[in-house]
Amino acid sequence: MVKRDGLKWWFTVAMVAACWRKGVAAEAQASAIWVMGDSLIDSGNNNFLNSWAKADYYPYGIDYYRGPSGRFTNARTFSDILGDWLEVAAPPPFSSPTTAGRRILGGVNYASAAGGILDETGQHYGARYSLNQQVVNFETTLGQLRAMMSPANVTQLLTNSIIIVGFGSNDYINNYLMPNLYASSRNYNPEAFANLLLNHYARQLQALYSLGLRKFFLAGVGPLGCIPNQLATGQAATGNCVETVNQIIGSFNDGLRRLVGQFNDGSHPGAMFVYGNTYGVFRDILNTPARYGFTVKDRACCGIGRNRGQITCLPLATPCFNRDQFVFWDAFHPTQAANVVLAQRAYSGSTTDVYPINVQQLAQMRL
Template sequence: MVKMEVPCPLIFKIVFMVVVVVVSSNAVVATPEFPAMFVMGDSIVDDGNNNNLNSLAKSNFMPYGIDFNGGPSGRFCNGKTIIDFLGELLGLPYLPAFADSSTTGGNVLRGVNYASAAAGILDETGRNLGDRYSLSQQVQNFESTLNQLRSQMDENSLSQYLAKSLVVIVLGSNDYINNYLKPSFYTSSYLYTPIDYADLLINHYTRQILTLHSLGFRKFFLADIGPLGCIPNQLATGLAPPRKCVFFVNELVKMFNTRLRSLVDQLNANHPGAIFVHGNTYRALNDILNSPINYGFSVTNRACCGMGMNQAQITCLPFSVPCVDRDQYVFWDAFHPTQAVNKILAHKAYAGSRSECYPINIQQMISNNNLSS
């Protein structure tokens, strides 16, 4: 029998390669910056909750996921969402979708994604597209997860776990696109002035935030609404001047965003020991649209995947052929940003300036977590 000796450097190289493969495949580090991240929102951050719902708002088919490892998953993007990138920055794995049958037991310990395409702050929002989990339902869905967590740790450990976990909420776009701007489906447009409607949204939003706080959460990142008047869906209405956005739609959004920032001040003042952060998505995306070359983009006014005016009158259908140079596009389809934009937005949420994350960014929230440990 011939005895073969493997050179020591070769053994080291093999072990190193195995370690690299394991780490890169999980895309996490040994010690996450937060024990867990819980996400509520709409299709911007949905990672598959609508897959088995009776809904027109689905993306579990090609070419969605064309650049995502594993292909179509229910993400409304060519690749990763903002939450995927943010999770990588925080050392967390991709979050399981609440509606997935495997989201039980130990699989919920690093967090859960409850976001649902077409969902809004109001329960009625998005009903023209079928079933979805509204914000109030997403909060209820978390309460079922909370029961699972209670079975895995004692009350003291659970209290510390929730207080140090991060809650990210990305909602409000559909309350305009699939509600206020669709008076044929809803009565809201007839009942409320723009100011009253923004107040209505904030009042509903506040109630759900306070519920989550009462359940034990203390770290909140609340993203505002981006410049909806600039997305391909709105440009395709023909209401915008050449090379401009739909002004009145952006003005509607600003009314909500202004109130959200004021709400953050109010919540921080009234709930010492907690931290509420306003994520200025409007400013971040608007900066990309106004200075695309600075970010590496060349196409800002049409979708990568879709048909008709601005490639957005008919959104991305099954087996559509998308653009080839996807990283040059700001928008993937009529409503959603590309993976390239999502990466930028995640980094701005993580380490953005005070004008992008108020009063602090997520990285600074980590320091707050460490001080309270």
């Protein structure tokens, strides 16, 4: 793995090449990208919801060309950057009034901060789109597409699309690990809770398959015990991570990887499901930060209190100046620099990072 300077050069060259290819009318690697998930890939949906979970203020977006856009980082999210690799522009947020007509032809982003696999997850933040609601929202978009295109063209669009799905983090951070607000940790042990989540997840993936989507990238949950919010609890025995939290989410990630194998066993003809090992890639970043040019891995760039994780990034706060050297932007979310690594490994990584194939190979498949 190259160091940060090399990685930034490689990433820049790739993006310039992508822009050049677009300039000569080359086809994108996917007809569209559809994004479902939480604040890690929300592109502004919560801006239009009655929610406490918003990132529509400075210094969020401090390094983004549009400034604060509703993205919970200093610039671009994982799905934005993965879209760059696929040569597909970042899709607009579903809840924006302008997301209509030709704007939806390249895909739509349905991700919502505080949203989870379970409908109850994140309810203390107010309005948000859960997984169930995001699938309903996709059906709304599908109705719009059917009004604009022939059935054959809609089928072709969906078949050659890639859907990026990233759920589960909030079901732990804003549900299972909050026993004063949610009863889930009293009613379920970690394995039983993971099975509950995966059963809900599988039903909605089946619904999306039934609606015509065929290429799925399913991101696992990262090492939540290592984020500044959890480090701020003071429970990290070694000062690096709260390993009890990481062990809790292990059942979910293991189950999601098995679910991908089950869905690829012939029960979903014409489809491919890919598991993204977010946990493994992020632990690699944290275990060997210097390989990627990071110098700060245990506190946020913007936040207050222990590890800058007790209170997340507030309006008009002054963030760190060396943002490319920080793994974490705020109490919960990575910086754009960390998202670059995650997206590159998802796009072209080995089977250790992405299973059974990577996103580049997924895009090249003719189903």
